[in-house]
Amino acid sequence: GNSVTQMEGPVTLSEEAFLTINCTYTATGYPSLFWYVQYPGEGLQLLLKATKADDKGSNKGFEATYRKETTSFHLEKGSVQVSDSAVYFCALRKGAGNMLTFGGGTRLMVKP
Amino acid sequence: EAGVTQFPSHSVIEKGQTVTLRCDPISGHDNLYWYRRVMGKEIKFLLHFVKESKQDESGMPNNRFLAERTGGTYSTLKVQPAELEDSGVYFCASSQGGPYNEQFFGPGTRLTVL
Numbered sequence: 001g002n003s004v005t006q007m008e009g010p011v012t013l014s015e016e017a018f019l020t021i022n023c024t025y026t027a028t029g030y031p032s033l034f035w036y037v038q039y040p041g042e043g044l045q046l047l048l049k050a051t052k053a054d055d056k057g058s059n060k061g062f063e064a065t066y067r068k069e070t071t072s073f074h075l076e077k078g079s080v081q082v083s084d085s086a087v088y089f090c091a092l093r094k095g096a097g098n099m100l101t102f103g104g105g106t107r108l109m110v111k112p
Numbered sequence: 113e114a115g116v117t118q119f120p121s122h123s124v125i126e127k128g129q130t131v132t133l134r135c136d137p138i139s140g141h142d143n144l145y146w147y148r149r150v151m152g153k154e155i156k157f158l159l160h161f162v163k164e165s166k167q168d169e170s171g172m173p174n175n176r177f178l179a180e181r182t183g184g185t186y187s188t189l190k191v192q193p194a195e196l197e198d199s200g201v202y203f204c205a206s207s208q209g210g211p212y213n214e215q216f217f218g219p220g221t222r223l224t225v226l
Binding site: 042045101 | 152
């Protein structure tokens with residue numbers, strides 16, 4: 001079946017540091033890939049997405065590139081801020097069912 | 113426009129009791145989904161409604177869980193009787209008609225079974 005694996009946290013960085021959160025997936029065919037973010041006390045919000053190989057999703061300074069050859073969708077940001085502290089979830093969607101398959105989540109803590 | 117709302121935000125019950133979680137989707141969204149995150153692990157799909165019909169309930173763990181969506185509006189998820197392993201965060205999401213539209217998530221209900 002489909003699955004998503006992402007690096008365990010917490011990830012602790014200083015403000016303005018470079019961020020990478022690794023995500024790999026297992027699925028047949030060509031799933032759509034997503035990063036969701038959950039800020040404290042809030043629901044999950046879609047951060048970015050990519051629907052086909054080599055697509056790059058980007059939003060709020062975050063980027064992720066759909067790599068079919070390595071089945072990866074790593075999240076990156078060049079300079080994190082304290083306000084980026086949250087839990088990040090990598091997810092895929094495949095098939096007409098439209099249900100999302102999530103990874104375990106990675107907590108990011110950014111210190112001033 | 114109001115987002116997806118869930119009630120209650122927290123619930124603490126004893127093993128064997130019954131709990132009902134409620135989700136109000138964004139107005140006009142035909143698709144409604146339930147997910148849960150247990151013990152800080154991955155978020156797992158439970159079921160999917162299209163209007164009032166269950167489209168996919170393959171993720172429901174067992175028959176102690178019952179989901180309904182009256183009139184295609186709000187949805188309830190009842191756990192009866194609750195077990196310790198049911199503790200976790202239950203998320204609801206909704207999306208517009210069509211299989212590939214963005215899902216908007218509620219803040220979740222944290223359920224603790226003692």
